[in-house]
Amino acid sequence: MERPRTVSGMRPTGPLHLGHYFGVLKNYVALQHTEDAFFFVADWHALTSDYADPSRVRENINEMVKDWVAAGLDPAQCVIFRQSSVKEHAELSLLLSMITPVSWLERNPTYKEQQQQITNKDLGNAGFLCYPVLMAADILMYRPHGVPVGEDQLPHMELTREIARRFNYLYGETTFPEPEAMLTPAAKCPGLDGRKMSKSYNNGIFLRDTMADVEPKVKTMFTDKNRLRKSDPGNPDVCNLFPYHVLLASKEEQDEIREGCTHATMGCVECKQRFLKHIAEFLGPLQERRRALTDAAVQDILADGNERARAFAQTTMDMVRQRMGL
The missing domain is CATH 1.10.240.10 (Tyrosyl-Transfer RNA Synthetase)
Structure with a gap:
């Protein structure tokens, strides 16, 4: 029998800490045994806020994959790939942006909150406003039944469901299932100073720490x-x-x-x-x-995962183009 399908990604913006492991990665490791699981390094998403200095992105991609595999993700059990290597994500994001009202993006609470709280970066770019459309494309591409997320991602998930619903309504067929949020059990990992554990606060214990x-x-x-x-x-x-x-x-x-x-x-x-x-x-x-993983091994993992993800993405895009008259 075909297993249920899930997809999720993380931005390569720095080293992963205990909060990432207990809040996200531990769940990924469990899901790879019960679902057809696609896990991607969201490097395009990293550029929505860090476009001015992308000098660490490539290094962070390698290091993140090492953390994933060291934590228990098995490339033979799941698909590990790089978002920017599957260009179909960009095409689907563009096509979904054609049917997504700007008002849906502007009312997104995460957009408003980060505009107010992140004052050291210029977030007035179109990429940041359209972040939820790209996220919807990342998810809907693999037509999953559910997506493992924390509660802070629920507004994005609801917008993804709305975009899927609108696409299906406009083009007359159920191309995309409306994926459910698979809430990750909250794991309390406070930072060493009592605040939230965060890379930006440098108050965490990182998976690569000796x-x-x-x-x-x-x-x-x-x-x-x-x-x-x-x-x-x-x-x-x-x-x-x-x-x-x-x-x-x-x-x-x-x-x-x-x-x-x-x-x-x-x-x-x-x-x-x-x-x-x-x-x-x-x-x-x-x-x-982690020490057993070389950069070359990481590139092999990504090359294989990119190919497997691209094969699935191409079938989705064939349907999308046909239904949109392209």
């Missing part, structure tokens, strides 16, 4: 700000470190840490030492797989 990089980060990591001494009872529910025990430690050890923290029998230093042990166990095998 333990020599990680240890000083963890030693200065915020915990419970109200716990000044070991003898002060703590509250794991407001601690910046405890969410990582939830992700990496057994349930029994989590209960032990909670008990020790709330009754002041375990200090933050010991708590951090336990986290360092678990992060070393997590990163060790991942980085061993």
